[in-house]
Amino acid sequence: MFSIRHCVKYECCMNGSNNKFEMDGRPTYFCPECLRKLCWNLKQDEKQHLTRVRSFWVNEKNYELVRFYDRSIVAITED
Known part of the structure; x- marks a missing residue:
């Protein structure tokens, strides 16, 4: 896959x-x-990908995963 x-x-x-x-x-x-x-x-940017997936979870109201993606975006930005 x-x-x-x-x-x-x-x-x-x-x-x-x-x-x-x-x-x-x-x-x-x-x-x-x-x-x-x-x-x-x-050929995607990691931060952009994470941001798009985060938006999906916001729309689904799964705030546990939204927080996970918030932390992941911060971690990518710090690299």
Whole structure:
């Protein structure tokens, strides 16, 4: 998916799963390594990608994930 392999280093949405239960237990976000691979492959800026995903979660009123993306955007900006 997304032209990158399953993640085996971190817990992220690119981890492989063998059944629906495992798939439903995966986070909805990319780890830093998979995010970089995805953005490089799609020729996207990481901060812009995170900002767009954050907007999606604002619209869905999932403020826990909004806070996660706020922290992620700050971390990307500090790199």
